[in-house]
Amino acid sequence: GDSVTQMEGPVTLSEEAFLTINCTYTATGYPSLFWYVQYPGEGLQLLLKATKADDKGSNKGFEATYRKETTSFHLEKGSVQVSDSAVYFCALSEGSARQLTFGSGTQLTVLP
Amino acid sequence: DVKVTQSSRYLVKRTGEKVFLECVQDMDHENMFWYRQDPGLGLRLIYFSYDVKMKEKGDIPEGYSVSREKKERFSLILESASTNQTSMYLCASRSAGGVSNQPQHFGDGTRLSIL
Numbered sequence: 001g002d003s004v005t006q007m008e009g010p011v012t013l014s015e016e017a018f019l020t021i022n023c024t025y026t027a028t029g030y031p032s033l034f035w036y037v038q039y040p041g042e043g044l045q046l047l048l049k050a051t052k053a054d055d056k057g058s059n060k061g062f063e064a065t066y067r068k069e070t071t072s073f074h075l076e077k078g079s080v081q082v083s084d085s086a087v088y089f090c091a092l093s094e095g096s097a098r099q100l101t102f103g104s105g106t107q108l109t110v111l112p
Numbered sequence: 113d114v115k116v117t118q119s120s121r122y123l124v125k126r127t128g129e130k131v132f133l134e135c136v137q138d139m140d141h142e143n144m145f146w147y148r149q150d151p152g153l154g155l156r157l158i159y160f161s162y163d164v165k166m167k168e169k170g171d172i173p174e175g176y177s178v179s180r181e182k183k184e185r186f187s188l189i190l191e192s193a194s195t196n197q198t199s200m201y202l203c204a205s206r207s208a209g210g211v212s213n214q215p216q217h218f219g220d221g222t223r224l225s226i227l
Contacts, residue, residue, distance in 0.1 A: 032213040043116075043202055043218035044155075051213040089155070093213070099145065099170065100216055104154040 002027045006090050006103035013080055013110050021075040021106050023064075023090035031094040033057075033066055033073040038087040038105075047075075047088070080110045114139045116219040118203050124225045131190040133222050135203030142208035144186035145216060146170075146178065149200040161186055162208065193226045200224075 007022040025031065032051045036044040048057030053068035062077045073090060090103040119134035137144065145160040147170075157170030161180040175197060179187040186205075190197055200223050204216040 034215060036218075041220075043118075043220045044204075044216075045218070046215045049213065049215055099157055099160055102155045104152070 002031065002092060002094055002101045004090050004092055004101055004103035006088075006106050009087075009105070010107035010109060013108070015082055015110055015112050016079045017110075019075070019077040019080045019084075019108070021088055021090075021108070023073045023075065023103060025071050025073065025090075025092050027071075027092060027094050029094055030068075031092040033064070034091045034093070034100065035062070035064055035073070035075050036089040036091060036102075038089065040086070044089060080108075082110045082112050084108060085110045114141075114205070114217040116203055116205050116217050118201075118219040118222050120222050121220065122223050122225075124227060125190075125193050126227055127193060127195060129190075129193045131193050131224070131226075133188040133190075133201055133203075133224070135186045135188070135205075135219060136184050137186075137205040137217070138184065139205065139207070139217070140183065141205035141217075142183070143206040143216075144180065145204040145206070146176075146186065146188045147202045147204065148172070149202055149221070155202065158188065195226050198224060198226045 003026045034049045035047040037047045048059040050057040050066040056065045087105045089105045091100040115138045146158045147155045159178040161167045177189045202221045203219045206216045207214045
């Protein structure tokens with residue numbers, strides 16, 4: 001079945017550091033890929049998505065590129081802020097499936 | 113913007129009680145979902161509904177049931193609450209359209225404690 005693997009957390013960075021959170025997936029076809037963010041005490045918010053190979057999703061300075069050859073969708077940001085501290089989830093949805101398959105989440109803490 | 117509203121942010125109930133968690137969305141979405149979120153386990157799908165009165169089991173349906181009598185409302189029911197159902201519960205909705213690129217939109221969650 002489909003699966004998503006994220007890098008283990010927690011990740012702690014200083015403000016203005018470069019961020020990468022790795023995400024790889026296993027799917028039988030051509031999934032759509034998503035990054036969600038969960039701020040403390042809140043539900044999940046869609047951060048960005050990509051629906052086909054080589055698509056780049058971007059939002060709020062975050063980017064991720066759909067790499068079919070490496071089955072990856074790594075999240076990057078050039079300069080993180082304290083306000084980016086949250087849990088980040090990678091997820092996929094495939095074909096006519098209505099549900100998402102989530103990774104386990106990566107806790108990010110940004111220190112001033 | 114899509115608004116998914118869960119009726120309670122925090123709830124405390126006792127073992128053996130019947131517990132209702134309510135979720136309402138305002139975007140006429142066909143699909144609705146209930147997840148639970150536990151440390152180290154990520155999000156796990158309990159049930160989903162792809163239209164009114166339609167439901168399907170997710171990965172962990174045991175001990176739960178659901179109700180979807182109206183399109184905008186999806187209820188999760190704990191038939192007889194137990195301490196291992198203490199968790200954060202998240203509701204989500206999604207437009208159907210039959211394609212996989214429609215994102216899910218989440219509520220703020222209900223933190224349920226069973227004593």
